[in-house]
Amino acid sequence: MANQWQALTALGNEMAEVVEIGPYRIAERFDVALASIAMRRGQDKAFAAAAKKVKVPLPDPARHETGSPFSAFWVAPDMWFVEADFATHEDIVAALKPAFGDAASITEQTDAWVRFDVTGERMAPLVERLTNLDLAVQPEGFASRTIIEHLGVYLVKHGANSLTLYGPRSSAQGLLHALEVTAKSVA
């Protein structure tokens, strides 16, 4: 029934925004549901079993793992962010809770974040002006929190020329602005 409700993107539009600057493409993503899932104390077995059952990957620290229907990345000890297709999993907590029961604390995070997928050749000069992480030596599937222009951001490296950034939703415009001016300066 949610379709009765007009959703707005973090940038305040009805459609996700795409910006292209030189070799870079910055695409807002609006179609991903997000939840935090944290293991309750002493529930290791039940937690792992439930995750297996509903196909929630539980990658190691600083890693992202793509799966279906769920992908996930590690955010803190015993805590992950789980990604799913928004169209099918808008109420992602309801989708996960039955499986995990008391083994996990699950919280909807979808709208706490703005997501930008950044792609393009020559990613290095852009990235090294945004974050202090040494992405060049990190493998694909690297995931970490970092700081971009004073904002706390989750960064996932999908490949040499492909990144995902999750930034605080309320500062979506500021984060996009930072990406744009930096892209211009190295394009």
Place this chain on the structure above:
Amino acid sequence: MIINHPILGPRDAQEFVYLGDANLINRPDGMTAGIEAFHDYLYNRDNPAGEHRELWYHEQGDRSWLVVTRNTVTHEILKVELARDVAKAQGRSK
């Protein structure tokens, strides 16, 4: 500064928030300890010129509280531990 996070490896200290002497872990029990004990716990410091065990919070990271052993004269970092492990090792539980 670079803090060698026990889980995540070397991270820039800019990602962390500093609290102070790691002795703050040893909070007295409020039901048994009195004002004197809490006063000494909260206010007095060794403040050494040399090795110092101190609490850093990885706010722009994985939200772990760390106990960092650092030389306050040279800033050399000698050891980094998860505060939760240190607290448990010092007998703290619930």
Place this chain on the structure above:
Amino acid sequence: MSQSNRISGGQIDRSKTFRFTFDGMPYTGHPGDTLASALLANGVRLMGRSFKYHRPRGPISAGSEEPNALVQLRSGARQEPNTRATVAELFDGLQASSQNAWPSLKLDAMAINDKLNSFFTAGFYYKTFMWPAAFWEKLYEPIIRRAAGLGALTREEDPDEYDKGFAHCDLLVIGAGPAGLMAALTAGRAGARVILADEDFRMGGRLNAESLEVGGRAGAEWASAVVAELMSMPNVRMMARTTVVGAFDHGIYSVVERVSDHLAVPEAGKPRQTLWRIYSKRAILAGGATERPIAFENNDRPGIMLAGALRSYANRWGVAVGDRVAVFTNNDDGLRTARDLQSKGVDVAAVIDSRDGGDLLPGIRHLQGAQVIDSAGRLGLKSVTVRLANGKTETIACTALGVSGGWNPNVNITSHHRSRPEWREDISAFVPGAGGPANLTSVGAAGGALSTHGALATGQAQAIAALADLGFTATADTLPQAEDAPIAVSPLWYVHEGKGRAWIDQQNDVTVKDVKLAHQENFTSVEHLKRYTTLGMATDQGKTGNVLGIAVMAELTGQSIPATGTTIYRPPYTPVAMGTLAGRSRGKEFKPFRLTPSHKWASEQGAIFVEVGNWLRTQWVPKPGETTWRESVDREVLATRKSVGICDVTTLGKIDIQGTDAGAFLDRVYSNTFSTLAVGKCRYGLMLREDGMVFDDGTTARMGDNEYVMTTTTANAVTVFRHLEYCRQCLWPDMDVQIISTTEAWAQYSVAGPNARKLLQKIVDQDISDAAFPYMGAGNITIGGMRARLFRISFSGELAYEVAVPTRYGDALIRKLAAAGAEFDAVVYGTEALGVMRIEKGHVAGGELNGQSTALNMGLGKMVSKKKDSIGMVLSQREGMNSADGYRLVGVKPVDPNGSISAGSHFMEIGAPVELASDGGWLTSKVYSPHLGCDIALGYLKAGDQKIGRRMRAVNFLTKTDTEIEIVSPHFFDPEGERLRG
């Protein structure tokens, strides 16, 4: 005149000609020139004036150590004071002007100071200007301040952009002279990640300035070949025009890349400069050495420069500084200048060599055992007076003099961690000392290896050693042939002959006399010497003068130079533009904005926004015809109290707290109890710091057995979360508690007023009657099928709810609420009306939650349960925080309803004198209450709880208001709370 002093050779592109101006005069130069080399090529030696005596000055160097040739570069908003002409890369259309001179560089009125120099000795101002007392600030100081400074800053905003970046490497090599090139080459070939940074726009260092050969070819050619090879390596990053300015902890270096300074204006979107934070595992300092002068009477005239610089201008830039030159040296390196200039056909008048014996230079008048004792030429050197070995004096006509007192290794960066350089007798110079930045080693001249061979050898060896630590095996390829002659320096710091001034620190006009005076007055510690005479405090940080000054002091005290000690260089190595350090964090981008879910809609309504931390919140929403903010706010308040109002409260911190110990955890962090709270209910919580002061407050709801939702104040959302993590990880590590912030995940609106329920019931799918959803109820509901949360809580004192939906639907929800509210004339209210209503209700907020107040101060003392342990419980019981006459929260009303009061006013008894003893406390927050029709305020009043009903004064000396007030209960409105339970 057109480049009258340009001679053959040099690394300039003569096929292109650049036009530029200095003080409005047009000149020409070539690509590869600096402003200094181009001006010298045009026969211009006079480029600046000194700080104190306004002495005419020309460049003494060809590099970043330059103390004299400082100019204002560019014009308008891009004007850049104190720019060293010796490193300013020439570009077509460059404009430069002289500074610290009036009316003109040639005729500077302030040069009168030079005539009065005998009064302006070191520290003279400490001894005078004291009488009469008032005159210092009214007369003397303003004159001094007007005379102060070098270049001028325009008042305009810097129009250029600045970038910041982070670069990572195994090995950072600082300096691309022979040592640095060799180190980088060795590491590059070994496959390590290398960054080679050099401040010059042309890599090669001294090799570009010398006629020496390396590996059988011209040094500059060898350098170009190595640079080319390094450029071809993917693992090597070559950064020219890039200065490593600071060494910080754990291998982090601050580095400035001058991206666009060699252009008239940066390309669109491109930065002027980039600040790099380089993270290195190992670093090698190959920063070379700086030549030092010998002090003698009038050794500061334009045309007198360091011998190596004279050589650089000839070899690298094809410039003869003078048509007839002389050299004054105490070492063999100085002789090179004479040889090189002669071989380029320049008339070398003489070499004045302070040393005796040794070989005589062939074909040059080589005066051994001689010293220069004076010079002549007002705006430029005309001649020098020489004391010959035989005791006779001779005046030698020359327009340029090269002076060499030996070379000082550039130890600067090694002392950024306060390590002090060590003296090396064999080269009479300080070299890097122990305790420098970890994993940084110095090679080549910077490490005291002053020959070209020494540079190549140490560069290679240290690169191999550094890489070995990192597990790389680098091979020691055969070194190219290069000279390895000792410079055979025989120390001569200053010429003792002569009564006049001999300059040590040329920019600050510190002379040998000043050092003598400092000694005479017992300012003999090098730190006292520096601070008393200002030696080394000029824009060059004493790169050319410090060692000289120390040596003179050592001679005076009879101590050795190492015993006398040395001051340490501080970062940055060369001065850095503020814009570069700030990067993009300026103007509106100083800090990121945070926008609320209703922002778009509120903008459409013409809302006025206000900064609340980084948030922009609706402050009020003016309606057509309203001319003052008060009209709008009064309307919003009255309409809410009369019917219903809507307010975006998303900015309040929201924290999901789950786990089987969640309740017990909350009992520990809140001073009141939450484990007993029923599911589906919420409760006001008071949070203390461990010192017993109030930290934060908010309502926390129990959504399930093991699931709570905590709200915090907007201001403390982050610090409370940090505190909860601390409690959970450090204090009670075994508690089963998981927390995560949901502040931005939910759009939350307050719906308040008698018609709040009616409005909400129109859109909420469930029954929210008082029976079904009582006061302080909380739960998950749906609105038109959308998952939502409802909390029946009130900040305004009205029947009120807070309703939340996922943030993406926040815009839709506020539109639904506004539409559903139309029939009730619902208003949207902002932070001002929110403030009015919470003060009418006596709720504490910002002004009262000041971190200096206890629960008792706020009248909430009973909330601190002693039955359980909670943060701050014990220390809140300290006597000083529980005295009967301590501050208590009270309400304040003016006795005359038209009387005006203001927050920050202090309570005083009627008739009390203006003194500390009269201070009864202060008004924390004040608003106009349209409900009561007068100003009302909250305040902290000493023993306030015993003074209800008392008449006092609210005094604001700043606005000269003194209003009679009545102390009342802080609950101005509906004290029994019937309305919110309605």
Place this chain on the structure above:
Amino acid sequence: MRYSGFRVIAEALTGHKGWKPVWRDPAPQPDYDYIVVGGGGHGLATAYYLAKEFKQARIAVLEKGYLGGGNVGRNTTIIRSNYLLDGNEPFYEFSLKLWEGLEQDFNYNAMVSQRGIINLIHTDAQRDAFTRRGNGMILNGADAELLNRDQVRAMYPFLNFDNARFPIKGALMQRRGGTVRHDAVAWGYARGADMRGVDLIQNCEVTGMRIENGRIRGVETTRGFIGAKKVGVAVAGSSSKVMAHAGMRLPIESHVLQAFVSEGLKPFIDGVMTFGAGHFYVSQSDKGGLVFGGDIDGYNSYAQRGNLPVIEDVAEGGMALMPAIGRARLLRAWGGIMDMSMDGSPIIDKTHVEGLYFNGGWCYGGFKATPASGWCFAHLMAKDTPHPTATAYRFDRFLKGLMIDEKGQGAQPNLH
């Protein structure tokens, strides 16, 4: 010897032959009535006032390095008395009044210059807080004014009024605030103390304390044992190190505060200014350098140097406030060790050891306090009772819950 303009002229005409050493370099005596540990501003001022105002004799100052080598020689030279709390304001106002007569008092021109200090206001809440503060100042006999936006603009038109992230809405001004030539303060007190017979002993580090039956007998130093009836410690960042010799743990942490100066510039800023929406404060020295600073680095440190993030943070604040300084260059950065106390306010008190006194916890505000700190510490040491303006600066205020917490940050030194 007395300094004056006439003297300068006379000396100029006779080749400056007559200037005498500003202080002697005496060898330490076997014992003294008073030993002041620490030859920085506060220690030298203490010795000076002990001799001059309290007519005491047999006084020595022990300095481990050179006189004035501590924070008095590495601060940003600001003086003011714009404090909020009653525990602080009378003391700092007393200090400001002493500054106002200092040069005539010790016959040395320390360039006390009251060009005014403004604290910028960016929100209504800030205005309320500054109004409370300003009124408190006036009740304590200090001066304070509230400026509106236009008044600030008239004073400093080049501030960021038109494109600011946080608009400038006004300022709290104290016209009597200003700057002083910091080194000259140390030298002036040293000279004045030396003239009154105080032994200033440099390169003499205290390595221990001799305490017998709860009473101080003297101090062990790198130059041997020196006896004393009374010992006062005023060593700022080294407080914990020195007091440990007496077996004390202090409510103090040592932190690094960085300070900065730009290249010399023609007159740009007349007075002192603090940014209310970022970590930045600035003034311009008589030599033309912009002298500025910001927040402490935030971690315990004795290194006397800081790190890059704070330098960037300060520059960001500067550029946000004054976009015209973009092309001004930062010349030098340095660091000092701050004795950060648990409530951000100082301690001037006796200790559990009879005859041992402590002066510290000045955080980054010690310079402006120098004269009053010296005076009040001398008062306490000479009379064994606190000076009326320093009665609140007791060790036991933390035990009793009488903290003097200007910023309301609680027991976390790096937030004060």
